[in-house]
């Protein structure tokens with residue numbers, strides 16, 4: 491039951507982190523503050539070049555949350571991001587020129603996923619139409635309520651953006667909890683599926699490297715323990731979800747995916763375990 495038919499290389503990275511109470515993100519979690527790294531991924535495709543999945547935080551987040559009402563966001567989730575943590579800096583340190591980044595797949599428009607977009611002037615953005623429609627007119631309080639900071643989007647965002655329609659056109663292998671997806675380059679390398687609920691139209695991405703199959707599930711689950719032990723978040727987390735019922739459906743799909751394909755590496759964007767195993771631990775991907 492393989493999903494991808496073309497191999498890419500993958501590097502899991504994180505650009506900064508925020509802190510908030512763990513118990514909100516997982517039932518049985520501690521009430522103390524936990525660290526949530528802002529994960530992103532760098533994919534190298536043999537023909538399409540360098541592709542990012544999200545960007546994590548960037549300093550711009552501090553500037554744009556300096557004034558009210560965006561300052562509410564920064565106060566609720568205190569963010570730490572150093573200059574060298576920026577996606578763009580980390581790529582430069584691995585000899586990737588930011589101008590070389592051809593595509594950025596945006597899982598959803600929460601600030602911790604899009605703060606680095608402006609650093610990649612030649613990238614074409616790929617997102618779901620639903621996810622962009624849900625935020626494109628939001629400003630002020632309504633934007634903060636959706637964890638969206640409009641100024642993080644490049645001025646020419648719409649001209650550079652490919653918006654995938656709601657229903658994917660690629661049939662997924664039978665038996666998987668996802669029926670359809672989007673085969674982005676029509677070559678089996680990058681396959682997006684809808685994992686809505688945390689945010690409207692959130693995208694997850696299937697990729698395969700020489701060694702492993704991966705599912706980058708964004709914020710559909712917040713930690714690896716959550717899908718392994720089928721522990722959904724505390725009801726309070728519903729306050730920041732676009733739709734609790736749909737969230738639960740996406741969550742259940744990931745739990746099912748884990749049972750069906752236990753060797754698949756499911757990568758939540760903010761999982762500290764992923765951070766220590768693959769990012770700091772430098773485990774070979």
Ligand SMILES: [Zn+2]
Pocket residue numbers: 598600688689709
């Ligand atoms: Zn999010």
